[in-house]
Amino acid sequence: MYLQPILQCKNHDCPSVAPIRLPYANPPKADEQPPSWPPDGWQLTLICRDCDHSYTYEKKDVGWANALNPADVAMWCVELQCNEPDCGSRTKWHLLDDGGMSENEIFEFIMRSDPLPLCGNGHSLVVSGATVRSAQTLSSL
Numbered sequence: 001m002y003l004q005p006i007l008q009c010k011n012h013d014c015p016s017v018a019p020i021r022l023p024y025a026n027p028p029k030a031d032e033q034p035p036s037w038p039p040d041g042w043q044l045t046l047i048c049r050d051c052d053h054s055y056t057y058e059k060k061d062v063g064w065a066n067a068l069n070p071a072d073v074a075m076w077c078v079e080l081q082c083n084e085p086d087c088g089s090r091t092k093w094h095l096l097d098d099g100g101m102s103e104n105e106i107f108e109f110i111m112r113s114d115p116l117p118l119c120g121n122g123h124s125l126v127v128s129g130a131t132v133r134s135a136q137t138l139s140s141l
């Protein structure tokens, strides 16, 4: 057994009660002390796959749970650039993939998340449009 960092979806009406498992490189054994992770100031914008709600999570939201297999999490990190003229704001969106979603499916999922995604300057990416600047799965955050 290993320790794996987890988040609980902040939507109280989320149909899933299972925590969201985060990728973590070289996780400690279950009987070890949880690492001091993530660092202060850490933030993650994560979209729940079960309810489509996105929230920004912080260090205080992260817990640790026992996991049999430490390496079975595919966490997508997608960087979107706002298409509003003279904006260019880039935002990062994270979600878990449990079944080999295509990059296009991931993009569509982000664009219909709740609340609808905004750029760093408050433009609706659904209205202004967005360009995928990078899309990758991360083995650690």
Ligand SMILES: [Zn+2]
Pocket (backbone or CB within 6 Å): 009, 010, 011, 014, 015, 016, 048, 049, 050, 051, 052, 053
């Ligand atoms: Zn949820």
Ligand SMILES: [Zn+2]
Pocket (backbone or CB within 6 Å): 082, 083, 084, 087, 088, 089, 119, 120, 121, 122, 123, 128
């Ligand atoms: Zn913008």
